[in-house]
Amino acid sequence: MTDGIHKDRLDKLEALRADGQDPFPPRVPRGTPVAELLDGFDDRHGEVATVAGRLGVVRDFGKLRFAHLTDRSGSLQIGFQRDRLPDFWPTRKRIESNDLVSIKGELGVTKKGEPTLWASEVTLAGKALRPAPEKWHGLVDTEQRYRMRYVDLFANPEVRRDFMTRSRIVREVRAYFDSLDYLEVETPMLQPLFGGAAARPFTTHHNALDMPLFLRIAPELYLKRLIVGGMERVYEIGRVFRNEGISTRHNPEFTMLESYEAWADYRDIMARVEGLFAHLCKTVLDGRTKVTFRDQEYDLAPPFQKQAYLDLFAEHNPGVDWFDVDSVTRRAKELNLPIDGIEAGKLANDVFEATVEDQLTGPVFVYDYPVAISPLAKRKPEDPRVTERFELFLAGMELGNAFSELNDPIDQEQRFLAQVDDKDDETPGEVDIDYVTALEYGMPPAGGLGIGIDRLCMLFSGSASIRDVVLFPLLRRIDPAAASADPDAAADATNDNGGAANESSQ
RNA sequence: GGGGGCGUAGCUCAGUCGGUAGAGCAGCGGCCUUUUAAGCCGUAGGUCGAAGGUUCGAGCCCUUCCGCCCCUACCA
Numbered sequence: 390m391t392d393g394i395h396k397d398r399l400d401k402l403e404a405l406r407a408d409g410q411d412p413f414p415p416r417v418p419r420g421t422p423v424a425e426l427l428d429g430f431d432d433r434h435g436e437v438a439t440v441a442g443r444l445g446v447v448r449d450f451g452k453l454r455f456a457h458l459t460d461r462s463g464s465l466q467i468g469f470q471r472d473r474l475p476d477f478w479p480t481r482k483r484i485e486s487n488d489l490v491s492i493k494g495e496l497g498v499t500k501k502g503e504p505t506l507w508a509s510e511v512t513l514a515g516k517a518l519r520p521a522p523e524k525w526h527g528l529v530d531t532e533q534r535y536r537m538r539y540v541d542l543f544a545n546p547e548v549r550r551d552f553m554t555r556s557r558i559v560r561e562v563r564a565y566f567d568s569l570d571y572l573e574v575e576t577p578m579l580q581p582l583f584g585g586a587a588a589r590p591f592t593t594h595h596n597a598l599d600m601p602l603f604l605r606i607a608p609e610l611y612l613k614r615l616i617v618g619g620m621e622r623v624y625e626i627g628r629v630f631r632n633e634g635i636s637t638r639h640n641p642e643f644t645m646l647e648s649y650e651a652w653a654d655y656r657d658i659m660a661r662v663e664g665l666f667a668h669l670c671k672t673v674l675d676g677r678t679k680v681t682f683r684d685q686e687y688d689l690a691p692p693f694q695k696q697a698y699l700d701l702f703a704e705h706n707p708g709v710d711w712f713d714v715d716s717v718t719r720r721a722k723e724l725n726l727p728i729d730g731i732e733a734g735k736l737a738n739d740v741f742e743a744t745v746e747d748q749l750t751g752p753v754f755v756y757d758y759p760v761a762i763s764p765l766a767k768r769k770p771e772d773p774r775v776t777e778r779f780e781l782f783l784a785g786m787e788l789g790n791a792f793s794e795l796n797d798p799i800d801q802e803q804r805f806l807a808q809v810d811d812k813d814d815e816t817p818g819e820v821d822i823d824y825v826t827a828l829e830y831g832m833p834p835a836g837g838l839g840i841g842i843d844r845l846c847m848l849f850s851g852s853a854s855i856r857d858v859v860l861f862p863l864l865r866r867i868d869p870a871a872a873s874a875d876p877d878a879a880a881d882a883t884n885d886n887g888g889a890a891n892e893s894s895q
Numbered sequence: 896g897g898g899g900g901c902g903u904a905g906c907u908c909a910g911u912c913g914g915u916a917g918a919g920c921a922g923c924g925g926c927c928u929u930u931u932a933a934g935c936c937g938u939a940g941g942u943c944g945a946a947g948g949u950u951c952g953a954g955c956c957c958u959u960c961c962g963c964c965c966c967u968a969c970c971a
Binding site: 392393394395397429446448449450451453454455457462466470471472474485486487499500501503505507519520521522524525526527528530531534535536544585587588589631632633637638639643645654656669706717727780785786787788789790815829839841854864865867 | 896902904905906907908915919920921922923924927928929930932933934939940941961962963965966967968969970971
């Protein structure tokens with residue numbers, strides 16, 4: 390890891406220390422955010438100001454130097470003149486690009502009219518022992534961007550901007566539900582049983598209790614216990630964990646919004662979702678309703694299109710009966726879908742996903758999902774084969790899922806039992822009896838909603854990959870030993886004489 | 896899990912048919928008081944992801960492995 394530049398900077402650090410200068414002082418003058426100084430700059434000429442931030446590339450003219458300083462709010466040109474900086478000038482080469490500095494000076498402009506802080510005092514705030522990536526292209530290598538997000542963030546301003554957008558979205562989602570008198574709550578991430586969604590969980594273990602635990606795949610069942618408890622309107626924004634594949638749309642841990650509202654049904658929740666998008670457009674997009682995602686433009690202005698699940702199914706699978714196993718199986722074979730050991734309803738839904746989902750440009754609400762694939766949703770009185778449930782799709786991507794919550798404990802227990810019978814590794818091996826008991830105490834009719842916050846952020850920031858809206862996406866660990874040694878070759882070498890193995894284990 | 900692509904200096908990238916490892920930026924030594932990817936002169940910097948193999952000779956061809964990206968599958 391020690392290259393020439395690193396060593397050179399270490400030498401500069403030692404030289405500064407030898408001069409009695411602390412390269413990592415506990416505090417320096419903090420200064421004013423750059424954006425504040427640039428605001429109304431024309432009236433600020435001659436004003437003395439202090440700024441603090443990271444120094445960009447230094448353009449050196451011998452007795453005059455320019456560099457931009459960047460802080461969280463923006464960047465401002467700094468002008469260094471030898472005549473003004475008698476104390477700093479002899480050591481100017483030890484304070485260099487990428488160092489963190491605090492600079493006091495006089496606001497002015499250059500001949501070309503660029504706002505500039507003409508430095509009168511330069512204080513090193515933190516020596517950088519490594520250089521910034523290339524000034525023009527920034528850090529491009531995706532692997533390095535994810536592994537060293539700290540570099541990505543200061544080297545690529547648009548990355549910083551996207552994560553500011555994410556922060557803004559989360560804040561405005563809270564503001565929206567808060568304004569509707571919802572209560573923000575926190576429920577267990579460590580759960581003795583997992584449920585509330587269909588996904589493989591991560592497992593862990595509590596030592597003192599000597600108890601196996603699951604990392605939650607959804608907060609759903611706990612939030613509905615709160616509805617039983619009379620909290621009536623609750624939401625949670627929090628991490629959930631699913632032990633599934635990784636893709637541009639899937640990270641093993643992601644952030645989910647779930648909300649539950651007593652005395653509401655799925656129609657009310659549909660209106661809530663539209664209200665949420667309207668609010669986000671107003672606040673996050675400054676009133677715009679159009680976003681560009683994966684080279685396509687989408688209009689997020691409500692109302693959204695609405696289409697019945699079974700209608701869409703029939704449209705894309707003519708002659709196939711969703712509820713008839715044989716007909717669905719034939720269609721699944723036609724589509725080359727795996728069919729062995731897959732429960733009938735799930736198979737039918739697989740056909741739906743294969744034929745319909747990626748066609749859904751949206752935004753569109755797909756509503757009235759069959760009971761078999763909706764174990765927690767209330768049946769529709771007019772047609773007990775389906776439930777009062779909808780999902781929101783955009784760009785072929787599921788953004789949200791909502792339903793009138795099943796509050797019949799007997800029906801709920803039966804559906805849980807059916808799940809246990811069809812046991813696969815995405816459903817728990819036992820019924821969550823306590824949840825059924827909670828329902829037995831009485832839960833008011835309620836509408837619930839789940840929205841993937843990360844995908845929402847992808848949409849609003851125009852990010853094609855979920856990794857661009859997750860600060861530290863999960864990557865395989867780089868094993869220093871494995872990186873330099875082929876196990877087979879090392880084993881062979883050990884068998885022979887061990888020479889190569891010794892070398893490769895360094 | 897399946898398919899495709901990529902990995903060369905700190906960073907961004909060239910590298911032809913298999914024949915001495917290259918450029919720009921950053922760095923270092925200089926010149927320059929109004930630059931904006933500053934410019935000019937000079938200079939240093941390499942485990943070509945790793946290990947094997949083929950060959951007189953491998954960054955390039957073959958095998959295996961490691962990592963990342965994209966598509967696909969599972970999911971949200």
